[in-house]
Amino acid sequence: MIRATSLSKSFGRLQAVRDVSFEVTTGSVVGFLGPNGAGKSTTMRMLTGFLSPDAGRVEIGEFGMAEQPLEARSQVGYLPENTPLYGGMRVDDYLEHVAKLRGIARPERARALGRAAERAGLHGMLTRRVRTLSKGYRQRVGLAQALISDPPVLILDEPTSGLDPAEVGRMRSLVRELGTDKTVLLSSHVLGEIEELCARVLILSGGQLVADDSLDALRCGQDSTLILEVRGQLEEVRALLAAQPVLASFDLGPGEREGLLEADLFADSGRVIDDVAVAIAAAVVGAGFGLVRLERRRRTLHEVFLDATRGAAEKASA
Amino acid sequence: MNRFLAVVRREALEPMEGAAFWVAGAVLAVLAHLTFFLVGVPFGARPFPGLFASGFASLDIAFAWAPTILAGLVPALTMGAWAEERRSGTEELLLTWPVSTLALVAGKFCGRLLSLVVLLLAVYLPMVAVVRWLGPLDLGTVFAASVGLLWMSAACVAIATLVSACTRDQLVAFLVSTLALLALLGLGLLARIAPGDLAERLWSASPQAHFLETGARGLVDTGDFVHGAGIVALCLGLTWVKIERRRVG
Numbered sequence: 001m002i003r004a005t006s007l008s009k010s011f012g013r014l015q016a017v018r019d020v021s022f023e024v025t026t027g028s029v030v031g032f033l034g035p036n037g038a039g040k041s042t043t044m045r046m047l048t049g050f051l052s053p054d055a056g057r058v059e060i061g062e063f064g065m066a067e068q069p070l071e072a073r074s075q076v077g078y079l080p081e082n083t084p085l086y087g088g089m090r091v092d093d094y095l096e097h098v099a100k101l102r103g104i105a106r107p108e109r110a111r112a113l114g115r116a117a118e119r120a121g122l123h124g125m126l127t128r129r130v131r132t133l134s135k136g137y138r139q140r141v142g143l144a145q146a147l148i149s150d151p152p153v154l155i156l157d158e159p160t161s162g163l164d165p166a167e168v169g170r171m172r173s174l175v176r177e178l179g180t181d182k183t184v185l186l187s188s189h190v191l192g193e194i195e196e197l198c199a200r201v202l203i204l205s206g207g208q209l210v211a212d213d214s215l216d217a218l219r220c221g222q223d224s225t226l227i228l229e230v231r232g233q234l235e236e237v238r239a240l241l242a243a244q245p246v247l248a249s250f251d252l253g254p255g256e257r258e259g260l261l262e263a264d265l266f267a268d269s270g271r272v273i274d275d276v277a278v279a280i281a282a283a284v285v286g287a288g289f290g291l292v293r294l295e296r297r298r299r300t301l302h303e304v305f306l307d308a309t310r311g312a313a314e315k316a317s318a
Numbered sequence: 319m320n321r322f323l324a325v326v327r328r329e330a331l332e333p334m335e336g337a338a339f340w341v342a343g344a345v346l347a348v349l350a351h352l353t354f355f356l357v358g359v360p361f362g363a364r365p366f367p368g369l370f371a372s373g374f375a376s377l378d379i380a381f382a383w384a385p386t387i388l389a390g391l392v393p394a395l396t397m398g399a400w401a402e403e404r405r406s407g408t409e410e411l412l413l414t415w416p417v418s419t420l421a422l423v424a425g426k427f428c429g430r431l432l433s434l435v436v437l438l439l440a441v442y443l444p445m446v447a448v449v450r451w452l453g454p455l456d457l458g459t460v461f462a463a464s465v466g467l468l469w470m471s472a473a474c475v476a477i478a479t480l481v482s483a484c485t486r487d488q489l490v491a492f493l494v495s496t497l498a499l500l501a502l503l504g505l506g507l508l509a510r511i512a513p514g515d516l517a518e519r520l521w522s523a524s525p526q527a528h529f530l531e532t533g534a535r536g537l538v539d540t541g542d543f544v545h546g547a548g549i550v551a552l553c554l555g556l557t558w559v560k561i562e563r564r565r566v567g
Binding site: 009011045048049050051052070071073074076078080082084085086087088089097098100101102103145 | 320321323324325327328332335336406407408409410411413414415416417418565566567
């Protein structure tokens, strides 16, 4: 479990993170989004104990990062952006070194190293020097060092950046697997990746948390738009929709598929969107039109991201 | 303790991964043998010729040159200790592993000192063997001088480690530490021309007073140990502060 309470951090005059609070529970992969310079890496650095916050608290499991830094840090596996490694070391020596620093006892060490190397897919690479590895393999070494002590919390800063498509797929399935029993905070600029892996998303913009909700809720959001697909005559359907008091307005036209009409329906303000949907369904079916589809409009994560970060940017400039 | 030892091991081996270690080792070997067998100490209050000319079975020449050689050698071995971690970004992982800053600072210091001692032994042991083969060498004096050299090496490594923690550029670390160590040697020279009280203070801070005039001549002086330990404690303390401040940003 990760709990951040009112985290703030400044570098000189630049306030990088402002009053950020959230909690990530065990057994989940949470996406961490934000434009460049939004404060994502700074927040992650505070969560891993690399930076100490100016104000606020970080708790990892039962340990406070300020009070019990070594215990708290031992709970976290961290893969920083750009995967910094000791290039001159052999992969197995490097992982052994990390295992020692993470306090894994000698009898356990070989097993821990083998397990982490296997999970990260480092077969046949253990005797190579780190600096001779490709970007993809370096990333795997970085992941192996994060996994070596089997920590309950993983913080991964853009783990798939710069990887080829096959490696991206491999990394994603590993993250998904890790998310079943660990707490995973995953930062990425690839929104498709977040949609694929995360049930919940945190969006940071201008150093502030501007969204923290399930992906589903964020995509439906405050949007009170329904999408209707119906079989019928254009004018008759238009007349029917115009007569509905639950609608503020609508936008009707021929649909993409032959013989179908498609409409965006904007609910009258103050009405519960589900009630509007029920009323429209009843009206369409009652009038004898063929109801093919009626659903809430879901925004793409891209739209959610742009809306959330634009709002914060406007607030900041105001 | 295991974590501290892991840091020591890593830091002792790390310099050997780079070319600087081997170049520094080769330069040390050439300079040490050149001065010892041929050049001698052609300046100072008590100049003496090289071993071949003097014919004395003694390591005095080697120990007389030690502070100057350390001023170039120690920075070459130590410049990367913190600066390279910072430049390459590995510091971000290092400081998030569950190891105390004290263990990191002390471990880096001990590891680099160990690599220096190994290098010094590799270069000077053959000399000891040659001199002992040539004539009666007083091993007690050599041992006392080696202990003195160890204190001085420790002080030099601690100073260079602190400088390395203050920059992200190895070259800057190298140049600044070399200057700092040479300046320390310069204190002893300044003491000769400075007036009264000041001269005494400069002298008491210089490696001349705590090695060249004592240890290098086979004297074991607790004052030298206190001087060396004081410099080590001060520099490691400041390095600790520097690294902890990095977490503040």
